Amino acid sequence: NAGVTQTPKFRVLKTGxxxxxxxxxxxxxxxxxxxxQDPGMGLRLIHYSVGEGTTAKGEVPDGYxxxxxxxxxxxxxxxxxxPSQTSVYFCASSWGLTTDTQYFGxxxxxxxx
Amino acid sequence: xxxxxxxxxxxxxxEGKNCTLQCNYTVSPFSNLRWYKQDTGRGPVSLTIMTFxxxxxxxxxxxxxxxxxxxxxxxxITASQLSDSASYICVVRPPGGSYIPTFGRGTSLIVxx
Numbered sequence: 001n002a003g004v005t006q007t008p009k010f011r012v013l014k015t016g017x018x019x020x021x022x023x024x025x026x027x028x029x030x031x032x033x034x035x036x037q038d039p040g041m042g043l044r045l046i047h048y049s050v051g052e053g054t055t056a057k058g059e060v061p062d063g064y065x066x067x068x069x070x071x072x073x074x075x076x077x078x079x080x081x082x083p084s085q086t087s088v089y090f091c092a093s094s095w096g097l098t099t100d101t102q103y104f105g106x107x108x109x110x111x112x113x
Numbered sequence: 114x115x116x117x118x119x120x121x122x123x124x125x126x127x128e129g130k131n132c133t134l135q136c137n138y139t140v141s142p143f144s145n146l147r148w149y150k151q152d153t154g155r156g157p158v159s160l161t162i163m164t165f166x167x168x169x170x171x172x173x174x175x176x177x178x179x180x181x182x183x184x185x186x187x188x189x190i191t192a193s194q195l196s197d198s199a200s201y202i203c204v205v206r207p208p209g210g211s212y213i214p215t216f217g218r219g220t221s222l223i224v225x226x
Contacts, residue, residue: 004156040218041218042117042202042204042215042216042217042218042219043157043202043216044216045212045213045214048212056212058212058213059213090156090157092156097212098144098145098206098212099144099145099162099164101159101162102159104156104157104158105156106154106155106156107154107155107156
């Protein structure tokens with residue numbers, strides 16, 4: 001079991017460029033999440049999914065889009081990257097939505113110049 | 114706005130010593146309160162979870178307590194080990210249909226030999 005994996009691990013973008021972060025889980029979890037973690041701040045939920053084909057907005061969704069075409073994958077897209085999106089992005093998955101443990105990936109460090 | 118405040122911001126202790134980390138929250142009532150451990154460069158890993166009605170929960174050398182009256186939780190680490198060096202994050206999830214948790218900024222713990 002690989003658990004939750006994220007691709008890529010590091011990325012540097014120029015302002016205005018686009019990219020997609022891939023999250024994959026092999027635990028057959030129904031729920032998946034994208035968070036960002038900034039220095040001096042707690043993790044913040046960007047978007048989440050309650051099942052294949054569904055997505056919902058979290059606390060800080062602006063500037064991001066997501067898709068869940070397959071149950072095991074959750075993609076986070078930046079259409080036009082901005083320096084404010086420089087952050088470490090974490091994907092997580094869980095069986096349930098409120099009490100069940102979320103399993104986190106190793107993170108993607110993104111720098112937007 | 115829901116808030117989760119953790120103290121101290123950082124803590125240095127000697128191996129074998131005990132320590133206690135604090136979490137004050139404004140979310141009340143809540144669905145659950147969870148403590149995570151996050152090693153440098155990795156995603157958070159769940160240590161304990163408590164519901165609104167629970168007072169204490171243990172996981173090996175980690176014991177979390179909850180005082181709903183004062184809206185405080187603490188994480189006590191017994192007989193610290195070098196591997197306990199990490200950031201410890203308190204997370205509160207609101208009740209009902211809101212899936213957006215509030216993360217604290219974390220306490221950075223360094224255990225010295």
